[in-house]
Amino acid sequence: MNTRDFIVFSLSLALLVGTIGAMLGYSALQKARPDQIRIVMRSPERGGFDPLDIYVTLGEPAKLYVKNEALETHGFAVPELGIGSIEVKPGRHTTLEFTPEKEGTFAARCSVYCSDFHPLMQMRVHVLPPGEASAGAARASTATDLLREFPADIVRDPEDLPPPLRRNTSEVVEVHLDAVEVVDELSGEPYAYWTFNGKVPGPFLRVREGDTVELTLSNGISSKYDHSIDLHAVTGQGGGAAFMQVAPGESKKIRFNATNAGIFVYHCATSDIPTHMTHGMYGLILVEPKEGLPEVDREYYFMQGELYAKDAPSAAGFREFSFEKMLDEDADYVVWNGKPAAITGTRSPVFRAGEALRLFVGNGGVSYLSSFHVIGEIFDHVFPEGALGHPHGDVQTTTIPAGGATIAEFHTEMPAKYILVDHALSRLNRGAVAVIVAEGEPPNGSTLEAVPLAEAPERPPASASSGGGLH
Amino acid sequence: MTTTDSPQEPAPQAISPQRSSLDDGKILWLIPEAWRLNLTSAPWVRRIIKSPFFNFAPTLLNLWIFVIIIIGAFVAPQIGNANLGIMFVWILWWVLLMMVMVPFLGRIWCQSCPLPSLGEWMQRKSIVGRTPDKEFLGLKKRWPKALSNMWLVNFIFLGLALFSGILTTRPWATGLLFLSIIVVDLIVAYVFRLRAFCLYLCPVGGFLGLFSNFATVEVRSKDKDICARHVPKECVVGSSTGYGCPWMQLPFSQTRNTYCGMCFECLRSCSYDNMMVQLRPPGTDLLVDEHRGLDEAYKGLIMLSCAILYSVVMMGPWGFIKDGANVLTWKAWAVYAGAFLLWALLVFPGIFWLVSAISRVLSKKAGEAQAPLKRFFVAYSYTLVPLGMMAWIAFSFGILLPNGSYVLSVISDPWNQGWNLFGTAGFAWQPFLTGLTPYLQILVMLGALLFSINIATKIAGQLFPSDSRRAVHSLIPVILFHMTAVAALLALFVG
Numbered sequence: 001m002n003t004r005d006f007i008v009f010s011l012s013l014a015l016l017v018g019t020i021g022a023m024l025g026y027s028a029l030q031k032a033r034p035d036q037i038r039i040v041m042r043s044p045e046r047g048g049f050d051p052l053d054i055y056v057t058l059g060e061p062a063k064l065y066v067k068n069e070a071l072e073t074h075g076f077a078v079p080e081l082g083i084g085s086i087e088v089k090p091g092r093h094t095t096l097e098f099t100p101e102k103e104g105t106f107a108a109r110c111s112v113y114c115s116d117f118h119p120l121m122q123m124r125v126h127v128l129p130p131g132e133a134s135a136g137a138a139r140a141s142t143a144t145d146l147l148r149e150f151p152a153d154i155v156r157d158p159e160d161l162p163p164p165l166r167r168n169t170s171e172v173v174e175v176h177l178d179a180v181e182v183v184d185e186l187s188g189e190p191y192a193y194w195t196f197n198g199k200v201p202g203p204f205l206r207v208r209e210g211d212t213v214e215l216t217l218s219n220g221i222s223s224k225y226d227h228s229i230d231l232h233a234v235t236g237q238g239g240g241a242a243f244m245q246v247a248p249g250e251s252k253k254i255r256f257n258a259t260n261a262g263i264f265v266y267h268c269a270t271s272d273i274p275t276h277m278t279h280g281m282y283g284l285i286l287v288e289p290k291e292g293l294p295e296v297d298r299e300y301y302f303m304q305g306e307l308y309a310k311d312a313p314s315a316a317g318f319r320e321f322s323f324e325k326m327l328d329e330d331a332d333y334v335v336w337n338g339k340p341a342a343i344t345g346t347r348s349p350v351f352r353a354g355e356a357l358r359l360f361v362g363n364g365g366v367s368y369l370s371s372f373h374v375i376g377e378i379f380d381h382v383f384p385e386g387a388l389g390h391p392h393g394d395v396q397t398t399t400i401p402a403g404g405a406t407i408a409e410f411h412t413e414m415p416a417k418y419i420l421v422d423h424a425l426s427r428l429n430r431g432a433v434a435v436i437v438a439e440g441e442p443p444n445g446s447t448l449e450a451v452p453l454a455e456a457p458e459r460p461p462a463s464a465s466s467g468g469g470l471h
Numbered sequence: 472m473t474t475t476d477s478p479q480e481p482a483p484q485a486i487s488p489q490r491s492s493l494d495d496g497k498i499l500w501l502i503p504e505a506w507r508l509n510l511t512s513a514p515w516v517r518r519i520i521k522s523p524f525f526n527f528a529p530t531l532l533n534l535w536i537f538v539i540i541i542i543g544a545f546v547a548p549q550i551g552n553a554n555l556g557i558m559f560v561w562i563l564w565w566v567l568l569m570m571v572m573v574p575f576l577g578r579i580w581c582q583s584c585p586l587p588s589l590g591e592w593m594q595r596k597s598i599v600g601r602t603p604d605k606e607f608l609g610l611k612k613r614w615p616k617a618l619s620n621m622w623l624v625n626f627i628f629l630g631l632a633l634f635s636g637i638l639t640t641r642p643w644a645t646g647l648l649f650l651s652i653i654v655v656d657l658i659v660a661y662v663f664r665l666r667a668f669c670l671y672l673c674p675v676g677g678f679l680g681l682f683s684n685f686a687t688v689e690v691r692s693k694d695k696d697i698c699a700r701h702v703p704k705e706c707v708v709g710s711s712t713g714y715g716c717p718w719m720q721l722p723f724s725q726t727r728n729t730y731c732g733m734c735f736e737c738l739r740s741c742s743y744d745n746m747m748v749q750l751r752p753p754g755t756d757l758l759v760d761e762h763r764g765l766d767e768a769y770k771g772l773i774m775l776s777c778a779i780l781y782s783v784v785m786m787g788p789w790g791f792i793k794d795g796a797n798v799l800t801w802k803a804w805a806v807y808a809g810a811f812l813l814w815a816l817l818v819f820p821g822i823f824w825l826v827s828a829i830s831r832v833l834s835k836k837a838g839e840a841q842a843p844l845k846r847f848f849v850a851y852s853y854t855l856v857p858l859g860m861m862a863w864i865a866f867s868f869g870i871l872l873p874n875g876s877y878v879l880s881v882i883s884d885p886w887n888q889g890w891n892l893f894g895t896a897g898f899a900w901q902p903f904l905t906g907l908t909p910y911l912q913i914l915v916m917l918g919a920l921l922f923s924i925n926i927a928t929k930i931a932g933q934l935f936p937s938d939s940r941r942a943v944h945s946l947i948p949v950i951l952f953h954m955t956a957v958a959a960l961l962a963l964f965v966g
Contacts, residue, residue, distance in 0.1 A: 008599045012531055016538055023539070024546070027888045067889060069548035091553025093889045 036063040036095065041088065041110070043070040044117035048143040049108070055126045058103050067093040075111030075222070078125050080104075085111035085221070100127040113224045113248060119183035119192060119318075122146060144190065144317040152182035154193045154200045154280060155342040158300040158434070159349050161204035161360070165288055170210035177202065179219040179227035179246065179268070179281070186339065189319040191309065193338065194227065194268070194279035200338030201303035201364065202266065202283025209261040209290050217244050218251040227276065230269035232403070233258060233285050241269035261289035263386040263405045265362050274366040278306055278326060280338060282364030284405055289388055296409065297355035302434060304372075304400070304422060305338070305364040306331035329367035333431045334422060340431020343420075353415040353440035358407060365402025370432075371423040372406065373397040376416055383407040397423050412438045413447045491932025492939045498752040499925050508750040510688065511738065520748070521712075521739045523600025526582055534585035537649060539885055544646020547886040552877045552900070554642040555885035561639040563878055566871045568679075569863045574753065577686035578679050581732040586652045587669050590660025591717065601713055601739070609661040614671055621766035624677035625773055629815055631674050632777055633808045636784075636796035666717045670730060681770045682860045683728040684756035684853070690722065690731055690738070690748055697745045698723035706737035706746060713739025722746060727756040729767070757853045757926050760933050765845065768852035769820060775855050775956065776819035778862035780811060782963040786869060823855075824848055826952045834935065834945035842934060850934060851949050854927040858953060861919030862960050865912040869964065873902045909965035916964070920957045924950055 031038060040050045056062040066076050068088040077085045081100055088094050110121030120143040180198045183190045196202025207213055219227050226248070230241035234256045237243075246252050267273075268281035282303060308325040309332045325332065333340045343349075351357065363370045373396065381391040382398045386405040392398075400406050412418065420434040421427075442449075497503050511517050519525060540556035551557040572580050592598045594607045637644045652673075659668040669676050692698045706722040709715035714736045716722050722737035723745075737746045783789070784796045794800075795807025827848040835841050876898060881887075883896035890896060927949050931942035 002597070002602060005597050005599055005602070008527070012534075012598070015531075016535060019535065020538060020542055023542075023886065026890070027546070027886065030888060030890070065889070069550065069887070071550060091548065091550040091887050 033065075036065045039064055039066045039076070039123070041066065041068045041070055041074040041076070041121070043072065044110075044115055044120035044143065046070070048110075048117075048121045049123035052123045052143060052146055053126060054123070055128055056100050057132075058100055058127050058129050060130070061097055061099045063095060063097045065093060065095050070114070072114045073112050074114050074121065076108060077111035078106050078108040080106040081125060081127070083108075087112055100125075103127050103129055109222075111220075111222050113181075113222045116224070118222065118224065119181075119190065120144060152184045152193070152198065154182060154184045154195055154198065154338045155347065156199040156201050156301065156303075156337045157347070157349075158302055158337060158343055158436075159298075160199075161299060161301040162206045164292060164295070164299075165206060165208050166292065167208065168290075170208060170212070172212045172214060173207050175205055175213060175215045177215065177217050177229065179217060179223060181223050181225070183318075184339070186307065186309065186319050186333070189313055190317060191307070191319040192279065192321070194225070194276060194281050196229075196268075196281060196283055200280035200282075200305065201301070201362065202281070204283065204301045204360065205266070205285035206288065207258045207285070208288050209258055211258045211287075212255060213258055214253060214255045215240070215244075216251055216253040217246050219246040219248050221249040223248040225276075226270050227268050227281065228270045229266055231256070231264065231266040231285055233260065233262070233264035233266070233287050235259065238269060239266075245270060258287045261287045261388050263287075263360055263362070263383070263388075263407055265364070265403050265405055267364065267403070272323075274326060275321070275323065277364055277366050278308060279321065280305065280364075282362070284360055284362045286360060293358070293388075294409075296358040298349075298351050299358045299360065300349060300436065301360050302336050302343070302420065303362040303364050304368075304370045304432060305335050306367055307333040307335060309333075326366065331367065331430065334368065334427040335431045336420065336434040341433050342431075343434035343436075345435075348417070348435040348437050350437045350439055351412075353412050353438040354443065355438075356409070356411040357436075358409045359420075360405065360407055361400060362405035363400040363402050367402060368422070368424070368427070369402060370400040371397050372400050372408065373421055373423040374408070374410070375419040375421060376414075377410050377412060377418055379408045379410045381407075381409040414438065414442050415440045491929075491936050491942055493942050494929045494932040498754055499922060502752040504752060504755050504758065506752055509693075509747050510750055511747045517738070517744075520735050523739075526734060527599045529583035530585055530588045533583050534588060537585045541646045541649050543886040544642040544644075544649075547642060547888070549642055550887060551640040551642065552874070553881060553884070553887040555881045556642050556645045557640065558874075558877050558881045560645055562870055562874050566867045566875075568675075569860070569867050570871075573679060573682045574685055574860065574864070575687050577683035577688060577728045577733055578676075578731060579733045581669060581676065581679065582734045584669075586649060587656045587660070587666060587673070589653060590656040590668065591666065593657065594660050594665070595714070601709070601711065605709070607664075609663075611664050612662055614663050614667045618671055620671075620764065621677050621680075621770050623671055624674065625766065625769055627672060628674045628677055629773065629777075629812065632815075633804075633811055634798075635781070636793075637798055640797075665719050666732065667719075669732065670718060677770050678774050680729040681767055681774070681856060683731070684759075685754045685857055685860055686728055686756075687750060687753050688733075688748055689725075689728055689751055689756070690733065690735065690746060691725060692723045693745050693747050695723075697743050701741075701743060701745070705740045705742055710740040710742055712742070713737070715740065726759050726761055729756070729762075754857060754922065754926055757856055758929050758933070760850070763849050763853065765849055768849045771852045771855040771859055772820045772823055773815050775859035775862060776815045778859060778866055779819075779956070779960060779963070780814060782862075782866055782960060786963055823852065823952065826948045827851055829948040830945040833947060834941040836938070836941055847934070847945070850930050851927065854923045854930060854949060854953065857922040857926060858919045858956060861915050861922070862956075865915040865919075865960065865964055868908050868911050868915075872905045872908050874900075875903055876901050912964040913961060916957050916961055920953055923953050927953070 037054050039054065042048060042050065066088060068074050068090055071090050073087060073089050075085045075087050077083055081098060083096065083098060086094055086096065104127055106125045108123045108125050110118060114121060177196050179196065181192060181194050182198055183192050193200060217229050226245055228241045228244045228246060230239035232239055234240045240254045240256060243254050244252050264285050266283050266285050268276040270276050282305065284301065284303065308322045310320045310322045314320045335342065337343055361372055379395040381393055382395040383391050383406060384398060386407065398406055398408065415438045418436050418438060422432040511520060540559060543554060544556050547554055568580055594609055596602065596608050631638065638648060656668040659672065704723055707715050716737055717734060718730055718732045720730050725731060784792050792807065795803040798804040828844055831841060831844055831847045877900060879895045879898040883893045884890045927946055931946040934945060935942040
């Protein structure tokens with residue numbers, strides 16, 4: 001190599017190595033910037049958020065650098081910390097600053113539907129008190145683990161329903177529903193639910209006979225599917241569904257007159273309708289009669305539904321919906337309010353023994369007829385199939401067809417845990433059970449008491465009954 | 472082709488000394504075929520071209536860019552539209568190559584291509600200019616004679632084309648391709664003489680060479696008599712001021728651009744200063760009835776068939792074809808690959824073979840010997856060069872105008888690290904003048920049709936120099952083929 005070559009070679013090498021070194025160094029420095037927290041979004045099947053846990057301090061400004069390194073658009077939202085949906089296109093980044101004002105652990109989720117694994121796109125923001133180190137805080141190892149630990153909680157509280165209307169005039173009532181696809185755990189595995197307003201069943205809608213209802217249905221951009229609503233309280237094409245097929249990111253509105261009093265089912269009516277329904281898209285609308293319903297002490301809201309799941313989890317660790325099982329009417333779970341035995345234990349509503357109760361009970365189906373029974377009680381009144389005109393009295397078990405509802409009223413004499421079942425009792429083993437708890441003292445002259453064996457009349461010896469029988 | 476490696480090249484087929492009455496001696500009925508303008512007549516131009524840095528400087532610049540691309544292919548997120556490699560190579564470079572470099576400057580890219588430069592520097596034991604050490608490094612073996620043609624290049628090109636869905640969208644694939652080329656070239660450069668890789672293996676080199684016959688510049692000798700007397704031929708064996716032709720050509724007698732790498736080494740080595748770069752009418756090399764071969768004919772057919780096929784894949788509405796091209800599943804890809812190869816190697820050439828056969832039958836005259844079918848097939852295949860090249864240009868409008876704006880953002884953030892080096896990182900994607908795309912494509916394809924008919928007319932004249940009636944008869948199916956191909960492409964582009 002001559003001198004000229006040596007000089008040119010050295011300069012060229014310096015140029016190449018210097019450039020690459022500078023670029024790699026700059027890249028490393030950027031990633032290690034102490035003034036911001038770097039969050040990388042990858043495709044959920046390639047890990048989703050990285051890291052899965054970040055730590056900020058209560059009251060101190062935090063700066064997030066959110067980079068999308070996936071081939072699809074993702075969103076970033078931490079609603080509980082006031083961070084709305086921020087869309088980040090592939091290869092782009094965004095920085096956002098906020099000052100956390102409440103302590104705790106909050107879910108950050110992808111707010112744009114990105115793939116079938118979209119529910120895995122979540123992470124946690126830990127807001128720690130000043131001075132507390134992040135070392136001891138929780139850390140998730142995988143997005144699937146995080147999903148298990150941090151489910152959406154779709155179970156509708158049976159006490160979550162509006163109070164009686166108590167008005168004498170008709171009004172225009174505004175109702176807003178959101179179609180939301182979420183993931184909750186189902187017997188320990190992540191399972192996709194499609195919901196109205198994030199819960200199963202959907203919100204209890206309460207209007208008065210003669211009201212005009214303006215109903216808006218929105219479908220978020222985090223949805224994969226179109227959704228809609230068909231209200232059995234509405235007469236006309238599709239019960240409104242003909243005008244309410246809503247694509248992700250869209251909203252639609254209908255106006256209808258509540259002409260018939262009664263308790264009615266509403267549900268999603270987008271093809272395939274049973275698939276949408278069995279994922280959780282059903283609820284009840286009560287059209288109160290003009291004179292209102294008789295006063296009771298408490299009202300509860302329950303709906304039965306069925307879940308059909310494949311036996312083996314998917315590649316992403318999900319329990320997937322089984323269309324074949326649904327066609328075979330072979331439900332894995334029969335549930336009250338979204339999940340097997342959901343309304344038991346700490347979720348069970350508690351009331352005073354002796355109070356008058358009214359249960360609004362629907363059946364979202366999609367296959368089974370419900371034989372609704374409360375173990376240990378007799379319904380004072382049942383409005384069969386939701387018709388308010390002619391209640392039946394002293395009913396033990398009432399049938400609720402799929403896509404139908406009923407109102408059961410009773411009062412409890414005795415403190416007890418009252419168990420709500422579908423009296424096709426094999427379904428109890430599939431989760432069709434709920435418990436409501438009556439507390440207090442038994443009244444004088446109990447309707448039921450345990451009697452010591454000693455006080456029981458002596459049974460005649462077996463031989464004495466020989467020759468006995470019915471005559 | 473003419474190479475110093477193949478002195479036993481068969482004698483060129485007879486060139487008719489007389490010009491057919493069909494041929495007016497003008498390209499596109501306007502520009503005389505013989506028109507030339509010496510671009511290197513000015514001393515300062517010659518000084519610049521002869522400078523040892525003339526090749527080295529752009530090569531180093533390209534090498535610098537390619538190193539950034541290769542490293543970026545592996546360290547950057549795998550997002551094609553945010554990656555320098557994908558945007559620079561498959562949009563900017565490709566469009567520049569097809570729209571500017573090849574049609575006007577021939578194989579000028581080969582002159583500063585950084586990928587084989589490492590091998591060449593290794594052979595020469597020097598990176599800038601001529602060294603006194605004339606002994607090259609390596610085994611200096613001759614490339615096998617049986618492979619001294621375009622067949623290998625054709626198959627390698629097709630092999631890579633099957634993975635175009637991956638190569639053009641996945642940064643790692645582009646990086647891997649470049650690394651592979653560098654490694655293979657280094658091995659080939661060590662074992663074989665000179666630019667064997669570029670001539671016989673480079674997947675791009677084949678069509679660059681064929682399309683360069685259309686180019687508007689050429690490197691030729693000034694005075695054939697000087698060359699005839701000049702012994703030794705310094706342009707072949709080298710001199711103290713320049714290397715012998717790295718492309719194993721005979722620059723002193725060069726009549727076509729196909730294998731000229733535009734390195735201008737012959738201008739440097741010729742002590743008589745008898746080589747020049749000159750401007751010429753486009754497409755004149757297509758009329759050189761020498762060294763035409765089946766390998767080059769197939770190259771022309773493959774390029775046109777691929778232009779049609781890529782238009783189907785990328786611009787057509789058939790999702791299942793896109794799925795196959797993008798290797799959604801290996802089964803889908805296998806079906807796609809099978810159909811691709813069948814189309815490019817059998818169906819499309821088969822149709823052209825049929826066209827050539829009809830051409831031969833139509834031009835037959837009782838009692839007169841007819842040239843073999845292969846002669847028709849090969850000769851008329853050169854009419855597909857302007858058609859194929861312009862089909863790729865029209866196709867490239869559909870890449871450049873919608874996607875060109877990505878280039879601005881990746882310049883500022885080549886590795887997608889969130890940088891903003893030149894303030895353009897935030898430049899949002901926006902299509903640019905896409906409303907003009909169909910008009911440009913129609914214009915280009917109609918121009919291609921006109922040009923290919925003009926070339927076909929002249930080639931028909933070569934086949935039947937003294938019988939213009941037979942020439943016209945032989946021309947009819949060829950022109951119909953051109954018109955059908957253009958109609959099909961326009962249907963895909965703007966339909």
